[in-house]
Amino acid sequence: MEYSKVELIEHEEKTNLVKHEEETEILKAREAFVCINSKDKNNSLRCDAESVSGSVSQRACVYCGARVVLNPITDAYHIVHGPIGCASYTWDIRGSLSSGExxxxxxxxxxxxxxxxxxxxxxxxxxxxDEIVERHKVKVIFIYATCIVGVIGDDIDAVCRAAEKKHNIRAIPVKSPGFAGHKSMGYKAACNALIELMGKEKPKAKKEKAINYLGDFNLAGEAWIINNYLKELGIDVAAKITGDGRCEEIMNAKSSSLNIVQCAGSMTYLAKLMEELYDIPYLKISFFGVEDTKLSLLKIADFLGDKEMEKRARDFVYREEKKIERELTYYRKRLEGKRAAIYVGGGFKAISLIKQFKDLGMDTVMVGTQTGKKEDYDVIRSLCNEGTVILDDANPAELEKFMLEKGADILVGGVKERPLAFKLGVAFCDHNHERKEALCGFVGAVNFAKEIDLTINSPIWNYLKLEV
Structure with missing residues (x-):
């Protein structure tokens, strides 16, 4: 039987696809980090462990995690003690904005x-x-120990102590050699540096109704949006840690009466330290999606125990929901039934995204994180349908395999996942540090729905699918 040229090409492509699927079987050592969601409670997922050697993890290194947290402090200086290549990880790959320096x-x-x-x-x-102090008006310098410094053993603590004495500044070491663990260890290194900046002595007095906003890095000005929401409720944000943050306000953060934690993966450790050292309680909140934004504002008002504030919070969320109801209804009609894949840094963000997709009538068919904890995955499993693939610390081969198997229409991830999605002909939404569109709060919920609609319903995917 003779085949036309087109039929031969199609047959070859199908054969290659089968071969490719056979090549992307899960590594034996990775099986415990992958699960298919089911009602079986024993179907657990291993997490919060070191990456499997050779699996080409999507995780970032310890230094990267530390830099993510500390870099948005607008008036701090950052010295990367290491090869010049490490210094490339700086502001230009982040969307953190400043209202000051x-x-x-x-x-x-x-x-x-x-x-x-x-x-x-x-x-x-x-x-x-010495050179930086001579040329600039320095208050605080963070000094990052990279991989090579961890190998050769430079005593950066001693150098920092000598610099503080010589120049009357704060020079704070950040122990972040990349090989010492993974991104979560970098978060901890940054949090320890922030405690060093604040000092371990307890505050003399507390400010009532003053809170610290932890774990928002002011991507696309999101910290400003939430700050305005809290002002509507009569709440003062004493310190932003760290998006659009200032060294002085962070130093005085221990006088606040409450910490709210947006990025649980990076800042829960700091919140626990501040509770232990300064007796400041904390709340885990999320301002991604209508449901979580509403619940977070009501939770904060309720915690502060002011009846008038609680009433203002209820009135405020009701007004804001009404404003965006019509637009969200429009996008729900266009997105209903679509399938989403999620791969982000922390578990708390993944949970909020699952809820947002559900609100838009979409089904999450794959979800994974780089730094999720057991309690995060328990919540994820309760929110997802049976059959949803759940991954911890995935690699590109696994992401590709499950996106194709589950027929994902869109992948939500970061800069490393974008090329993978586009190569597979799958729509993509950037929910990482590089984005320039605010996705938090009520206005962010609309922006998110609009972006998902624009990319998932773009006519380009029809043309790409016709070629396969």
Missing amino acids: EIYRNSFSTDLREKDVIFGGEKKLAAAI
Whole structure:
């Protein structure tokens, strides 16, 4: 039987697809980190462990995690003690905005070379601090120890102590060699540095109804949106940690009466330390999606125990919901029945995204995180339908395999996941640090629905599918 040229091409493509699927079987060592959601309670998922060697994890390194947290402090200086390549991870790949100084947009590096690896880089680091202090009005410098510093053993603590004494500034070491763990360890290193900045002594007095906003990095100005919401309720944000944050307000953060934690993965550790050291309670909240934004504002007002504030909160969320109801209804009609895949950094964000997709009439068919905890995955399993693939610390092969198997129409992820989605002909939504569109609060819920609609219903996917 003879085949036309088109039929031969189609047959070859199908054969290659089968071969490709056979090649992307889950690694034996990764099986415990992947589960298909079911009612079986024993169908557990392993998490919060080191990445499997050779699996090409999508996770970032320890240094990256530390930089994510500390970089948005607008008037702090950052010295990357290591090779020049590490310094490339700075403001230009983040959407953190500032209402004040712009010094955080610069990155300083000791640019360690072979000679420094052999003889040590402490003198070079001390000289770098001297040069920055000479040229700029410095209050605080964060000094990051990268992989090579962890290997050669430079005593950055000693260099920082000497610099503080010499220049009368705060020089704070950040222990973040990339090989020492994964991104979560970087979060902890950054949180320890923030505690060092605040000091461990207890505050003399507390400010009533003053709160600290932890774990919002002011991507696309989101911290400003939430700050305005809280002002409507009569709540003062004393310190933003760290988006659009200032060194002085962070130093005084221990005088506040409550911490609210947006990014649980990066800042729960800091909130627990502040509760232990300064007796500041904390609430985990989320301002992604209408449901979580509404519940978070009501929870904060209820915790502060002011009846008038609680009434203002109820009235405010009712008004804001009404404003966006018509637009969300429009997008629900266009998105109903579509299938979403999620791969983000933390479990709390993944939970909010599942709820948002459900509100838009969409089904989440795959969900994974880089740093999710057991309690996060328990909630994820309760929210997802049976058959949903749940992954911890996934790699590109796994993401590709399950997106194709589940017929995902869109992937929500970060910069590393974008090329994968586009190569598969799947729509993509950036929910990471690079985005320029505010996705939090009531206005963010509309922006999110609009972006999902624009990408998932773009005519380009029809043309790509015709070629397969």
